[in-house]
Amino acid sequence: MLKAKIFVQLKPSVLDPQGKAVSGTLSQLGFDTVQSTRISRYIEIVFAENDVEVLRPKVKEICDTLLANPNTETYHFDIEKVAES
Amino acid sequence: MRVSVITFPGSNCDIDSRDVFADLGHDSRTIWHKDTDLQNPDLVVLPGGFSYGDYLRSGALARFSPVMKEVISFAKQGGYILGICNGFQVLTEAQLLPGSLLANENLDFICRHQYIRVETGNSPWTHGLDKGRILDIPIAHKKGRYHLDQESLKRLEDNDQVIFRYADEEGRITPEANPNGSVNNIAGICSENRRILGMMPHPERAATKAVVSSDGYEILKAFESYLASGN
Known part of the structure; x- marks a missing residue:
């Protein structure tokens, strides 16, 4: 089986109020070198597939169709082998 | 109609x-999303x-509900669609309207009265209403912060597709009157063919005798008069 580990992030041009709020709290906690925080979404999907090169375009299609909004988000992913459970 | x-x-506003x-005398029904x-x-x-608990992104999963194929086909045939709040989010996810609705700038859930300014009478939804009303x-x-890249925003504004902006009581478009950080105070937009309206404010919550504001009727009646005029 294969697992896709997908990160979906807001584009740098899009304001991330959650990240901003977390930055504020980190500063308050004394982490005074924190410059900025961006919150991303991390998604794992396990597939009954064994060929990484066959899976790669499918994961891309899944990201383009549903997981990421091209207006506001970018994504990247890795694929790794996982043991049958 | x-x-x-x-x-x-x-x-939850269906x-x-x-x-x-129905109260205005129309033949009105709900349709389950699997129909x-x-x-x-x-x-x-x-x-x-x-819809779908706002999982993933607001409207992202509803956009693929079985009924949406029909809604998209209805849109392509020039049908009239009104998307309110989550409905607006679904319309952007389905790419029937441009842009996206993101988390409010202040991260608050905002529930209150809001003044909006009519930006054009050139839409079925503001037919007969004065610009500036x-x-x-x-x-x-x-999640109501309307976001659009600069180039698309210019096109939207040049095409007169901004229907409502957040304003103060005097109609001024200011940062203070912008509840959620929407670009250029945008509260509602229409499609290029002007038949699809998406808006974050809830006209249906200002269109019964039991509530304080009855201004929602203005939008519903504008649409009624537009249809009655044979457009």
Whole structure:
């Protein structure tokens, strides 16, 4: 089986109020070198597939169709082998 | 007119939306999101709420509900669609309207009365309303910050597709009057063919005798008069 580990992030041009709020709290906690925080979404999907090169375009299609909004988000992913459970 | 209001799992303004049209004498019904028959409507309403719990992104999962194939096909045939709040989010996810609705700048869930300014009378939804008219329409959302890249924004504004902006009581478009950080105070937009309206404020919550503002009627009656004028 294969697992896709997908990160979906807001584009740098899009304001991330959650990240901003977390930055504020980190500063308050004394982490005074924190410059900025961006919150991303991390998604794992396990597939009954064994060929990484066959899976790669499918994961891309899944990201383009549903997981990421091209207006506001970018994504990247890795694929790794996982043991049958 | 015949009005079909779509009920997604998590919709919570579907009954209100159905009833305000019914109270005005229209043949109004709800359609479950798994149905694929829109029942020959003159108007489809995508109501407010939290379809699919707002999972992934607001509207992202509802956009793929079985009924949406029919809604998209209805849109492509020039059908009239009104998307309110979550309905607006679904319309952007389905790419029937440009842009996206993101988390409010202050991260608050905002539920209050809000003044909006009519930006153009050139839409079925503001037909007969003066540009600059101020309406008191409630808002209730956490993800209502309208976002669009600069180039698309220019095109939207040049095409007169901005229908409502957040304003103060005097109609001034200021940062203070902008509840959620929407670009250029945008509260509602229409499609290029002007037949699809998406708006974050809830006109159906200002269109019954039981509530303080009745300004929602202005939008509903504008649409009625537009249809009656044979457009």
